[in-house]
Amino acid sequence: xxxxxxxxxxxxxxxxxxxxxxxxxxxxxxxxxxxxxxxxxxxxxxxxxxxxxxxxxxxxxxxxxxxxxxxxxxxxxxxxxxxxxxxxxxxxxxxxxxxxxxxxxxxxxxxxxxxxxxxxxxxxxxxxxxxxxxxxxxxxxx
Numbered sequence: 001x002x003x004x005x006x007x008x009x010x011x012x013x014x015x016x017x018x019x020x021x022x023x024x025x026x027x028x029x030x031x032x033x034x035x036x037x038x039x040x041x042x043x044x045x046x047x048x049x050x051x052x053x054x055x056x057x058x059x060x061x062x063x064x065x066x067x068x069x070x071x072x073x074x075x076x077x078x079x080x081x082x083x084x085x086x087x088x089x090x091x092x093x094x095x096x097x098x099x100x101x102x103x104x105x106x107x108x109x110x111x112x113x114x115x116x117x118x119x120x121x122x123x124x125x126x127x128x129x130x131x132x133x134x135x136x137x138x139x140x141x142x
Contacts (some may be wrong), residue, residue, distance in 0.1 A: 005034035015115055016124070016139040023064070027127070027134040029088035031067060032074050036085050036103075039078055040141070041112035046086040048102035050090065052077065054106060062125035064098045067136055070097050071120040082106045115142055 008016030017034045021027030037043045054077065058069040064099045079084045084105035119141040 004030040005037075007137070011139060012125070013142070014121070014135060014139050015117070015142050018131060019136045019138070022133040024092050024134055025090040027136055028067065028090045028092065031071060031136055031138060032090075032099070032101070034087065035071055035117070035140075036078070038083050038115045039075075039113070040106070041114040042124070043073055043084070043086055043115055046066075046084045047104050047109055048087045050083075050102065050104050052083060052085075052101050054099050054101050054137070056099075058095055058097075060095065063136075064125045066092075066095070067127055067138065068120050068125060070099075071138065074101070075117060075120060077101070078091055078106070084111055109139060114141075117142055123125060126135075134141045 003020055005017045008018055019031040019034050021030050043106040051073045056069045056073045082105055084106045085101040087102040089100040091098045117140045121139045121141050123139045
């Protein structure tokens with residue numbers, strides 16, 4: 001199994017991740033997982049009992065714009081709708097992403113808030129194909 005993500009070092013005042021995937025779909029799913037792993041300290045306690053269809057449409061050809069839009073939409077679901085997701089099935093089309101996100105409503109009795117992420121930034125944002133799959137780097141404003 002490919003490592004899902006790792007934290008970026010030498011990021012001051014913000015937090016960054018490097019996500020991995022064998023395919024672009026797996027990369028985007030792992031980036032979503034990384035976001036929620038930062039947002040919810042005990043993500044392993046989140047049950048995949050509810051399912052939400054999340055759709056993102058970005059009018060751009062760039063992978064980076066689609067990734068930023070995806071993570072912004074997930075952050076909205078957490079901040080505004082109070083959902084915590086732990087599983088992601090991503091479908092990518094040109095300029096469009098749709099995903100089935102599984103999780104449950106955030107429960108302060110069971111879930112421990114992690115890092116308070118304010119925004120997804122374009123600072124050093126990258127999505128690249130590598131010799132063994134795909135890699136993305138994202139910095140979050142905290």
